Amino acid sequence: MSQARLMEGTALARRTLETTAKRAAHLTERTGQAPCLATVLVGEDPASVTYVRMKRNRCRAAGIESRHVALPAATTTEELVGVLRTLSHDPAVHGILLQHPMGAHIDERAAFEAIAPEKDVDGVTFASFATMSFGLPGFVSCTPGGIMRLLDEYDVDPAGKRAVVVGRSAILGKPAGMLLLARDATVTYCHSRTRDLSAAVREADIVVAAVGRPRLIKGQDIKPGAVVVDAGYNAGNVGDVDFDSAAERASLITPVPGGVGPMTIATLLEQTVDAAARQTGDRGV
Missing domain, CATH: 3.40.50.10860 (Leucine Dehydrogenase, chain A, domain 1)
Known part of the structure; x- marks a missing residue:
């Protein structure tokens, strides 16, 4: 039986979108x-x-x-x-x-x-990556930004923790690692050429799976009590983590679907309203 608590993004995304809708209405009115x-x-x-x-x-x-x-x-x-x-x-x-x-x-x-x-409300340009990495005003990549919101929602403080990001894409893996680093985590990036991936993952207090390979991360690779964020989405509603076995060892784990995905869209729309406010000069939202 699964022991981990689910880090569900659906409810948080719904609340985020409700707030975003109110801000959009206020901006439109003004x-x-x-x-x-x-x-x-x-x-x-x-x-x-x-x-x-x-x-x-x-x-x-x-x-x-x-x-x-x-x-x-x-x-x-x-x-x-x-x-x-x-x-x-x-x-x-x-x-x-x-x-x-x-x-x-x-x-x-x-x-x-x-x-x-x-x-760039999806956070995909060089400029967005730079401002995000340096903690300057700008837009974060939406999925990594959503991941950080999920961690906050479930009271997961990355400070001082070992975080392993499996994946190094420019719009997911790399920015996820930078956002964790900005929150004082010790970050290791792993990828297709990482030797002994299992050993690296076993050291992690926080695992972010973002490589696009179904069930790559097994339960035996998870450190007992670790927080597991599965940002993968593969055919058949399967993530990059073998959910059933990982849930037996993790303390928190995101489901696929219903975990990271809803927060990606919520972050995109939230940043769209942010962009509109800046461009129209409206500071009331």
Whole structure:
């Protein structure tokens, strides 16, 4: 029988979205302009289409205007960059979300860098990573930001703890480690070339699994009493952690789905309202 308490993100995300909706309504009333998130999707990957639809639905529920730009799969990097720059210069658009992954023919980094930093509410640009790493005003990557909110919600203080981040992607693993470091955790990054991954994970007080490999982390790898955050999402609603066995040793563990995912969207919309407030000069939200 599982002993770990669940770190569920659904209730926290709902409260966050309720607060965000109130802030959006106040901003709209004071400025006459609703916060606006532009979503850009290249191609028709079913999972990406579903994610974008979900985010747009959440926008409507929160009183945030949603503008969607659907581009054909054959769109070039140059064409995509042009679209993103146009949105960046549009004063009616406050935040931009470029759904990823994109086709292999697209230079993803060039596309991300076409997003103006003040509208990078998904936290994917060089500028956002730098401001986040240095603790300066800006936008955090949404999933890592949601993870930190979950840790706070469940009274997990990273200070002085050993944190192991399994994964080093630019929008998940790396920023998650930097946010933990900023909270005084001792952070180790692990990845596909880490020797004896199990040994590294067994030292962790906090494990963040963000590598995209189903059930990679086994229960036997978990230090008794550790906090396990599973940011992976694989086919069949399976995370990067073998939930059943890990829950027997962890003190807290996120479910998949219903853990990190809801907080990712909540953070995105919260940061969209933040962006709108800054761009309209409204300090009342």
